[in-house]
Amino acid sequence: MSSPKKLMSKKKPTFPVNEMLDGYLKRYKRNIKIPIFYDDLLRFQGSVAVFDKNDEDTLWVRTYYSEWDRKEIDKSLKKIYTMLHSDGSNETIPFLNIDAIDYCTFGNSKPFRIKVRNILNDNFIYFYVKKADASRIYGLELEHILSPHNMNFLVHKETLIEEHIAGIPGDDFIRDFLPKCTESEKSQIAKEFVKFKERCLIRLLGDMRSYNYVITPTHDFDQIVYKFRAIDFDQQSFEGNLKVYNLQFMKENFKMIEMVGRKLQNSSINQYKVEERSFMAKRMITSPKRTSRLIKCMKKDTISFPENIELLKKHLIQYVGDVKFKDCKNMGEILETILDFVKRNYLNISNKELF
Known part of the structure; x- marks a missing residue:
């Protein structure tokens, strides 16, 4: 790793x-x-x-x-x-x-x-x-729009007020709780980790080391359902290295990645990825104006360095095989290109797979 x-x-x-x-x-x-x-x-x-x-x-x-x-x-x-x-x-x-x-x-x-x-x-x-930090605010708003979770925060001038996100810190959970989980629970956690990993990658939320997200257990009939939530949005669309947006390259997540490999087959992993992309597409389609207004703001804003933008474009072209990223001038345009792929695939306009 x-x-x-x-x-x-x-x-x-x-x-x-x-x-x-x-x-x-x-x-x-x-x-x-x-x-x-x-x-x-x-x-x-x-x-x-x-x-x-x-x-x-x-x-x-x-x-x-x-x-x-x-x-x-x-x-x-x-x-x-x-x-x-x-x-x-x-x-x-x-x-x-x-x-x-x-x-x-x-x-x-x-x-x-x-x-x-x-x-x-x-x-x-x-x-x-x-x-207040613009890239963090974009991260909070994207979480509100694209994830299953509502975000409650206020901004005034140079100050940002954020609601606390309750849950067990990922590093604590991996160390103290994961070893005590049943095999069935581990399979469910592996599924949710794959979906969380996909969501972070698609919306370019970086640096999701285990202490930057929490895991929330919820009792549901005869089982406990585990969900992952990001709690740190500082690295929204900033880094140029695509690996920073992929949880599997963070050494703190190694035990989670190892468990996914043991508990899930590739066909199941791909299924959960498609499910998460479809969910994100539905969220964008049901709130089109809010999504487009936020992306428009990002396209007119500076939230990264020119060298990071060029490096991320290069990595995405290599990873996805689409030259559309070559014309992107900033992080807002890069994210818009990715999200357009997700929406088009969901609407069956294009069969091209992203990531």
Whole structure:
């Protein structure tokens, strides 16, 4: 297996939200004025390391602020919670408490994780405050449009608010839960991994190492159904190496790939790939305007480097055998070409197979 360090290029920069994307976000009620910004949370006076239940460093730190700052920050974060999860009114604010503001020292986005607790019943929920990045926003919107999952997020100026995606981190699941699964469950997990892998590849979501997705178990009659969900969208349509978009080339996923090889025949793998492409095509067909508006924004935006675009075009031509990618000028046009293939194949306009 190839190492991600060899597959990945230099560190991805933060791409600003341009006027066209801002207009798209306003159209779909993603852009709402919020009372606090990412930079405001950077004013913490100190922090302490956060350890997990096994006393291992999580790479998150718990921040603390001056008394005056904390009072204003708490009030603003409670308001954001009501905007993200409710109607934005102040009625529930007296029943909310900000239990923790954690800052991540690992990764590109350097997010803040906010823990909000309902003081009436002690239920709590998380959300994240991040620096707005255009490529990440495209990733969130594409996930909303093309996957089975709805994405809840808000953007205002240079700040991005994201809902927490619940689930077992992939690396934890592979290490602690997968060995205890029955053979039947492993077959079902292998199927879902193939479909998740196909979805990421088709929509060009890169760097899906095991800690960048979660697995959610759901009890259904006499079985447990496992689903995969991406939780990190920083590498949407940025890298030039096609392998970065293919989960099988990430060493952290090796045990999953090995299990797929043991549990599924090639005919079944191809069947599940077709099922996932068909699902994505149906999603695009049922929301054509939203899809086309988002792709139009991507085509007018800069979310990668010219050398990455040229390399990805080269890899796609080699992999797919279609020269249409040669005329693509940016990542938006590349993604549009791939998605057009998926739709056409579903509608039986073309029998040419992609990927």
